[in-house]
Amino acid sequence: MPDWNPVEIIGYQPNQLSYSIYKKIITDSSWRLARSKMGYKNINRQLMYNFAGKPYIDTRLSFNSMIPKSINKNLSKKLIQSWSKLLIKKPYLHDKIEFEITDGSYDASFLKKVNQKYNFLSIEEKKRYIDEIKKFTKNQIINFEKNSIKLDKKLIDLEKERIKFIKSYLRSKNNFNKKDILNFISKIKNLGTIPFSIYARHAFIAKKFFKSLSYENVISNKTFSKLLNSVGTITNEYIKLKKESQKNTKYKKKFNNYFFHLRPGTYDINIIRYNKKISDYKIDDMNLIFSKKDNNYVFLKKEKKKLDKFLKNHNLDFTHNHLLKYFLTSIKMRENSKFIFTRALSDLLEILKKFGNKFNIDKKKLSKLSLNDVLDLDYKNKAKLMKIIKKNDYQNHINNKIKLPYLITTKDDFFISSILLSKPNFITKKIAKGNILKMDEGGVYKNISNKIILIEKADPGFDWIFSKKIKGLITKYGGVNSHMSIRCEELNVPAAIGIGEDNFNNVKNFSNIILNCKNEQFIESN
Numbered sequence: 001m002p003d004w005n006p007v008e009i010i011g012y013q014p015n016q017l018s019y020s021i022y023k024k025i026i027t028d029s030s031w032r033l034a035r036s037k038m039g040y041k042n043i044n045r046q047l048m049y050n051f052a053g054k055p056y057i058d059t060r061l062s063f064n065s066m067i068p069k070s071i072n073k074n075l076s077k078k079l080i081q082s083w084s085k086l087l088i089k090k091p092y093l094h095d096k097i098e099f100e101i102t103d104g105s106y107d108a109s110f111l112k113k114v115n116q117k118y119n120f121l122s123i124e125e126k127k128r129y130i131d132e133i134k135k136f137t138k139n140q141i142i143n144f145e146k147n148s149i150k151l152d153k154k155l156i157d158l159e160k161e162r163i164k165f166i167k168s169y170l171r172s173k174n175n176f177n178k179k180d181i182l183n184f185i186s187k188i189k190n191l192g193t194i195p196f197s198i199y200a201r202h203a204f205i206a207k208k209f210f211k212s213l214s215y216e217n218v219i220s221n222k223t224f225s226k227l228l229n230s231v232g233t234i235t236n237e238y239i240k241l242k243k244e245s246q247k248n249t250k251y252k253k254k255f256n257n258y259f260f261h262l263r264p265g266t267y268d269i270n271i272i273r274y275n276k277k278i279s280d281y282k283i284d285d286m287n288l289i290f291s292k293k294d295n296n297y298v299f300l301k302k303e304k305k306k307l308d309k310f311l312k313n314h315n316l317d318f319t320h321n322h323l324l325k326y327f328l329t330s331i332k333m334r335e336n337s338k339f340i341f342t343r344a345l346s347d348l349l350e351i352l353k354k355f356g357n358k359f360n361i362d363k364k365k366l367s368k369l370s371l372n373d374v375l376d377l378d379y380k381n382k383a384k385l386m387k388i389i390k391k392n393d394y395q396n397h398i399n400n401k402i403k404l405p406y407l408i409t410t411k412d413d414f415f416i417s418s419i420l421l422s423k424p425n426f427i428t429k430k431i432a433k434g435n436i437l438k439m440d441e442g443g444v445y446k447n448i449s450n451k452i453i454l455i456e457k458a459d460p461g462f463d464w465i466f467s468k469k470i471k472g473l474i475t476k477y478g479g480v481n482s483h484m485s486i487r488c489e490e491l492n493v494p495a496a497i498g499i500g501e502d503n504f505n506n507v508k509n510f511s512n513i514i515l516n517c518k519n520e521q522f523i524e525s526n
Contacts, residue, residue: 004031004062005095006048006055007477008458010267013053013400016392017352018267020370022055023048025345026197030189034197035065039136040104041076042069053399056408060084062097066104068136075125082120087407092423094407095479095498098204105205106137107212108310134314140205141318141326145292148333151195152290155340158191159283162344166280174354178375181355184348192341196334203334204481206327218310219303225428228489230297231328233335234258235463235487237288242467257281261346264461265441269349269363271461278350281343289336292329299324335486342460361385368392422500425480426517430494432472433525436513439465452513456504458484458497466491472515473497474522476504496522 004027010018027048036042043064049056063080071079083101087093093100103110110133114126121129165184169176214224238259244251256274260281265271275281283289299307299320307320352374356366359377366374368389377385405413437451439462449469455462458478465473466487471494478484478497488495494517499507503522507513512525 004047004057005477005479005482006057007406008479008482010055011457012477013396014055015268015270015367015396016370017269017367017374018265019050019053019055020372021267021345021348024185024371025189025193027057030193030197032065034194034201036069037194038140038198038201039068039070040065041067041071051408051414052402052404053396054402054404059087059097063102066098066102068104068132070132070136071129075121075129078120078125079129082118088409091407091409095477095482096423096425099208099211099480103133105140105208106134106316107209108216108218109212110134111314134316137205137209138316138318140202141323144202144326144330147198148292148329151198151333151337154191154195155337156286156290158187158344159286159340161187161191162347163280163282165344166278166347169351170278170280174358176351176355181348181351181375184344184351188341188344188348192337192344196337196341199330199333199337202326202330203486206330207481209323210327213307213310216310218306219299223300223303225489225492227297227324227327228331229492231331231335231490233332233486233490234289234339235335235466235490238463239467242464254284257284261343262461262464263346264439264455264459264464266342266345266459266461267349268441269353269367271441273346273350274464276350278347278354289340290333292325297324297328331486335483338460338483361389365389368396422498422503424499424503424520424522425478425485425497426520427485427488427495427497428492429518430472430492431518432494432515434471434512436474436507436510438508452515454504454508458482463487466493474499474504474507474513474515476501 006014006022006027010022014022023046028046031047032043041064043061045058045061047057047061049058060080063083064076067076067079086101087097098104103113111130114130118126118129161184168180210219210224210227213219214221241251241255241258245255260275260279261273263271263273304320311318311320311323352366353363355377356363356374359379359382361377369385369392373385373388408414432452434450434452436454437445437448438454439445439448448465450471452472452474453465453470454474456476458475460483462484473484473488473493473495475484475495475497476499480497482497484495485497487493488497494515496515496517499522507522510524513522514525515522
């Protein structure tokens with residue numbers, strides 16, 4: 001699937017509540033409003049659909065949303081048709097769409113690719129497309145610092161609103177109503193998921209730009225890797241505070257204030273978060289989240305000269321330092337803005353859990369209701385909702401037996417489920433060898449150090465594993481720009497992200513494995 005791939009976050013067969021919350025705060029409108037604010041086309045439709053309980057992204061809408069508003073309807077239609085044909089021809093690129101198929105931003109390889117591969121466009125259309133994409137990308141980079149001030153203010157406001165919401169809840173002695181919760185959800189969307197979505201898109205533009213600079217030999221692969229390692233997201237603070245809190249109890253409170261909300265299942269009410277207590281946790285130092293001045297990376301003199309020449313030849317009106325800051329800041333804030341909005345999301349799940357307790361409905365039953373059903377809970381319709389739970393429970397049993405491919409291109413895919421081959425995304429060029437440990441979301445694991453970890457999803461709630469000196473990571477789902485890919489690049493952890501179902505089912509039976517990221521392979525080891 002393309003960007004906003006729900007399988008990476010809520011899974012292949014999510015429960016009704018997880019699906020409906022992800023839909024409400026991300027795929028109904030936040031995704032498109034964020035794109036529109038950046039200058040992409042505004043697509044006034046929902047992005048995600050449900051088939052047999054499995055979430056799917058409408059790829060055509062995603063393609064549309066990666067085209068700037070300035071590009072006319074006829075040219076846009078040609079681009080979408082071409083990208084769609086390429087995906088059907090090469091379905092294994094389903095989790096690499098933004099790097100391998102679409103071109104919604106300018107980079108070092110853009111001119112070459114359009115002139116050589118976009119033969120479905122006329123010479124005039126190619127020129128128009130190149131000009132508009134270059135203008136759009138220049139605008140994003142030049143105005144990024146100014147726009148990021150506004151985004152950061154919204155995220156800070158969300159944290160304030162979250163604390164206010166929790167304090168109000170505690171004062172009310174668990175007596176919250178539907179209106180209170182809907183108002184908080186609206187704050188999460190407007191102050192959290194939309195700014196995060198914008199930062200995520202900037203991070204993609206920046207990463208694709210620098211990856212292409214490496215591909216075109218403007219900078220070396222080694223430099224590109226070093227840049228990714230030097231980003232410095234909130235994960236570094238997690239690892240540092242986790243170690244300090246284990247040695248000294250005075251850091252325990254600080255750790256809780258930052259990371260109380262983490263759970264290996266960000267949208268799943270059934271998964272216990274790090275700290276179950278509902279409290280008005282506060283970040284001690286907001287500067288750790290929003291500081292843009294903590295990286296002093298300097299290019300080699302030779303690469304600096306080549307980069308300046310590239311920028312001049314392509315008429316890009318910014319310096320290499322400006323471009324570097326854009327790269328480092330956008331990737332850092334992609335992760336840190338996610339950290340802020342998931343704090344609010346985690347509290348929302350806990351409040352919903354308490355809301356259900358008022359009517360003697362536990363979290364397992366709540367998870368089988370949609371968000372709207374949960375918010376409609378009262379003593380008058382409780383019997384009706386219990387029937388819905390029973391019906392959904394039965395439907396889930398049926399859905400679990402239905403096999404569908406990850407990519408649906410024709411109606412025949414609903415009747416004959418082909419196995420979609422996946423092309424794993426390998427991180428670093430390292431080789432790791434050791435015991436493999438399969439981890440589930442609800443499991444408790446004490447000894448994971450020096451293990452190669454196997455998990456299904458690239459979920460932020462698994463960030464804690466990076467404080468345990470793991471040897472490597474393998475995931476079933478996840479793309480080249482997914483959460484765990486970013487984490488492994490930053491921390492220089494060898495990984496195979498998004499290996500697919502068949503590979504995953506084989507690997508989970510291994511006791512020992514060799515993860516060879518250099519040769520892009522993983523094999524069982526004796």
